Amino acid sequence: MNSHATSKSPAIPLELLYVIGIIAISFSSIFIRWSDAEVSVIGMYRLYFTNLLLLPLAIRYRKELFRIQPKTWLMLGISGLMLALHFLLWMGSLRLTTVASSTVILTLEPIMVVIGSYFLFRTRTNRFMIIGMGMAVLGSVAIGWGDFALSGTALQGDILSFLGTIAVAIHMLISKHIRSHMEALIYNFWVFFIAGSVMALYNVFHDIPFTGYAAKDWGVFWLLAIVPTLFGHYLFNWLLKYMNAGAVSMAVLGEPVFASLLAFWLLGESLTGIQLGAGVLILLGVWVFIRFGKDKTEALVPPDLMATEEEMVEREK
Numbered sequence: 001m002n003s004h005a006t007s008k009s010p011a012i013p014l015e016l017l018y019v020i021g022i023i024a025i026s027f028s029s030i031f032i033r034w035s036d037a038e039v040s041v042i043g044m045y046r047l048y049f050t051n052l053l054l055l056p057l058a059i060r061y062r063k064e065l066f067r068i069q070p071k072t073w074l075m076l077g078i079s080g081l082m083l084a085l086h087f088l089l090w091m092g093s094l095r096l097t098t099v100a101s102s103t104v105i106l107t108l109e110p111i112m113v114v115i116g117s118y119f120l121f122r123t124r125t126n127r128f129m130i131i132g133m134g135m136a137v138l139g140s141v142a143i144g145w146g147d148f149a150l151s152g153t154a155l156q157g158d159i160l161s162f163l164g165t166i167a168v169a170i171h172m173l174i175s176k177h178i179r180s181h182m183e184a185l186i187y188n189f190w191v192f193f194i195a196g197s198v199m200a201l202y203n204v205f206h207d208i209p210f211t212g213y214a215a216k217d218w219g220v221f222w223l224l225a226i227v228p229t230l231f232g233h234y235l236f237n238w239l240l241k242y243m244n245a246g247a248v249s250m251a252v253l254g255e256p257v258f259a260s261l262l263a264f265w266l267l268g269e270s271l272t273g274i275q276l277g278a279g280v281l282i283l284l285g286v287w288v289f290i291r292f293g294k295d296k297t298e299a300l301v302p303p304d305l306m307a308t309e310e311e312m313v314e315r316e317k
Contacts, residue, residue, distance in 0.1 A: 014242055017235060022251050025232035026258035028224065029099045030266055032091050035220040038208050039095070040199045042221065043087035047196035049225035051189060058189045065186055075178055076187070080194025082171035088199065089164030097157025099263035100271055101143050103256040104279045105161040107286050108136055110252060112169035113176075114289075120173060128292035135285025142278035252290075253283050 035042055051058075058065065068076070093102045111133050143158060171191075178187055203210065236251055256279060263269040271279075 014239065017239060018251070021232050021235040021239070022254035023258050024235065025228045025251070026103075026255050026262055028228035028232070029094055029103055029259050030262050031220050031223050031227070032094050033099070033263075033267055035217045037213050037217045037220075038203070039091035040088055040202045040206075041208060041210070041213070042217075042224065043084065043091060044196050044199040044203065045218075045221035046087075046224040046229065047192045047199075049222055050229045051192050051196070053225060053230060054185070054189055054192075057185055061183060061186050061189075064183060065189070068182075068190075072178060072182070075174055076190050077194055079171050079174040079178070080191045081198055082167045082174070083191055083195040084198035084202075086164045086168035086171060087195070088202070089160045089167060093157040093160035093164065095157070096160065097154040098269050098275070099267065100256060100260040100269065100275050100279060101154065101158055102161040103259040104275075104282050105140055105143065105158060106165050107252050107256060107282060108140060108162070108165050109169050109172070110286060111136055111289055112166055113172050116169055116173045117176070126292065129289050132285045132287070132289030132292070135288065136282045137285075139278040139280075139282035139285060142274060142281065145274070253287055256283065 032039070032042060090102065090106065114129070115133075140158075140162065175187065175191075200210075202208075260269075260271060260279075264271075
């Protein structure tokens with residue numbers, strides 16, 4: 001994990017923060033399983049509560065928050081819609097298949113992002129990336145085959161997770177485009193708000209109540225906003241200030257490992273031989289893909305959410 005910034009490293013070891021981030025995002029699937037609310041309600045409150053937590057930082061960008069061109073608003077709307085679809089599909093998959101199968105399929109996101117980058121931005125691929133892609137796809141097919149043998153419902157969950165991964169890859173591609181001229185915090189604040197509002201409309205259309213949930217469910221909504229979002233994704237974006245971007249992108253490989261262990265410990269889920277073997281093949285394939293990807297630092301890593309103090313001072317002038 002090589003530093004790529006000249007900033008002084010924090011007192012806490014970067015490796016420890018990195019592991020904390022992986023464990024934090026791994027709790028996402030566990031928290032979702034703990035709630036009896038509809039997934040559209042869980043996703044809506046997760047994003048709205050995250051924005052409440054980010055509001056003090058967003059206020060510091062108040063001059064730029066509404067200074068957005070109409071075309072960019074359209075792109076923000078599409079990005080938010082894709083993020084909402086991701087939450088609906090992926091969280092829905094957790095009600096049908098195991099945490100292990102759902103999260104390991106989610107690691108295909110970097111591959112889908114670069115496939116999209118090839119067609120949209122003419123990003124080149126090399127032989128190792130193609131090999132890694134093939135290994136990961138083969139592993140996904142094996143998981144689907146194994147889950148189908150166990151139950152058709154589990155296969156449906158795998159398909160939902162796969163479609164949710166496509167949606168979040170599209171979201172990331174739009175992010176790559178907009179982030180060339182927009183601060184990351186502004187982008188994420190609006191996308192979170194739009195995605196949460198899409199799910200709010202979904203709830204209204206399907207007559208899903210906004211209130212009346214148990215205290216446990218409200219606790220899960222807040223836990224999702226704080227643990228996997230702030231102590232997970234936000235922390236990774238902050239670590240980009242101190243660590244090599246390629247190393248940060250490798251965190252995607254750790255989530256299914258820790259999520260599966262947590263599911264075994266907290267939910268009583270166990271791994272089948274096919275799930276274990278196919279999961280290892282997917283993780284190895286994605287590792288090869290990221291490790292030898294020529295454009296990995298640009299296309300595979302989410303943009304930073306936190307501006308440096310120097311940037312904030314300059315912005316206030």
